[in-house]
Amino acid sequence: MIVWVNGTFGAGKTSACRELVELLPGSLLYDPELVGQGLCRVLPADRMAPVSDFQDLPSWRRLVPEVAAALLAEVPGPLVVPMTLLREDYRDEIFGALAARGLAVHHFVLDPAETILHERIAARDECPGDPEGSERVRSWCREHLPQYRLARRWLARDARLVDTGGLTPGQTAERLAELIKDGTARCPIVQSADSTGDTVAAAVLLFDGQGRVLLVDPVYKPSWEFPGGVVERGEAPTDAAQREVAEELGLRLETSSLRLLAVDWEPRTGPRRGGLRLMYDGGQLDTAALAALRLPPEELRGWRLVTPEEAAALLPPGRLRRLKAALSAREHGELRYLEAGVPTAVG
Template identity: 60%
Template structure:
């Protein structure tokens, strides 16, 4: 298990985590900031200059998950992770990756009013060593308080909130420990198992009255996706595609929605991904009344929308957009295309 202590700078995450070590037997402090520091030391300056924060690095988000899993194999007990995580899509990606490894998360938000946070960040006792470095770090943390205020609506819905404004770190830790024992802050994100080999996946393209295509935004991985999922052992791909659409959108693809294969794409293995075969079917036209009745499983999908091909280019990862591009070409031609790594063959 991981107890993730979220919140703004000045909320008391690290000091509370240290106190929690005494209150949760067998727990270990896990600081994802150390991974960010390691990436700063390893990555070229050019790459670092392309991001504002190491959390914007996909490698940081993946390593946070992989390192947590490795640590739990070593120590067994709960990990205490004091780390601000203010972008919901990053929270979804990291917590989804942990869920895929069957690692439960208890999400705790240590909250304090902005006036208190500012006072704590600027307090002289909070900084030691080089005054110039301290001033730079203080300004950096103060500049990120607006992002915390922006994130508060989803944070308070997602996490168990502990107001630390009038609490000592020990008192905050006692409340966090009690909340963990009660099961508060449990992460309800979908637990999608990590593949152990090549997979066969089937997706469905559904179109509105303007011939825009339907995309969905998964909570458990970055980037938008087509409705669909992995074909189970012994399951026909068309049945798997229809099953996934029903599970994800509440839409039953009956006789009025025949599935026609548009694209069969072999995705090469790119460690740590195993690749496999990706099928895209034409699910036909989705009338507006049916689209209005779509619903999403909150633990799996965050949103859906109809998009043009140019809009899809800004939402889909490159390999998925290439697959969509060729699928739309096959649809216009009334045929089927075979692809290898997103490129037609034959």
């Protein structure tokens, strides 16, 4: 289990987490900042030069869940993680990777009033004996308050906000321990922990009257997706496509309305599984059907109709190539075979 304690700089995360590990038997304090510091020392200067925050390193976002899983193989847990995480796409990436490893996450945000934050920042002395150094740290904390105000909009629906304005670190830890026990801050992302083999997945392209395609925004990954999912053992891909569209959108499609457009072999990349990806044409939805769509909030944050040009800003390169190939197949009435999104001649 992961107890992720979020909040802006100066909110008191580290102090509260040090107290919290004393209340949770078997727990361990895990600070992902140490991962970032290690990367800053190891990576070459030309790679680090354009990076102002190690969270912007893909390697950091990949290693944080890897190290968490490795630590929980050594200790009973839970891991208590004091880490500011204000970008929603980074949260999706990291928490999705933790869920893929079967690790439950309890997500908290320490949220005192901004006046109290300013008081706490003013009282910080990060560099004893170096007044100028301490003031640089305080200025840095104050400069990041606007970023927290913006992030609070999505944090309020994603995490359990805890007003710590009148609490000591010890009292904050006691409050967090109570909330962990009742489970109200547990992140709803659930994925299979079995990531050993490649998969077959079925996706459905749905269109409006303008020819725009429907994409969905998963809570467990940083980029947008097509409606669909992994084919279960013993399940036909077309059945999986129907099932996933029903589960994700509340939309019932007949088998006769689905037409296979493309089959793409996706290579494994890092912890992400590869395998065959089937793209179906699910047809056009009218205004009433679009208005009736219902998404499971624990899986999908929203949906959007986009042109191919707009999809380029939402989909990763391989998925975008798959979409373009499927749209071409739909236009020409042909089935396309792809490898890593690139059309390949067969026969």
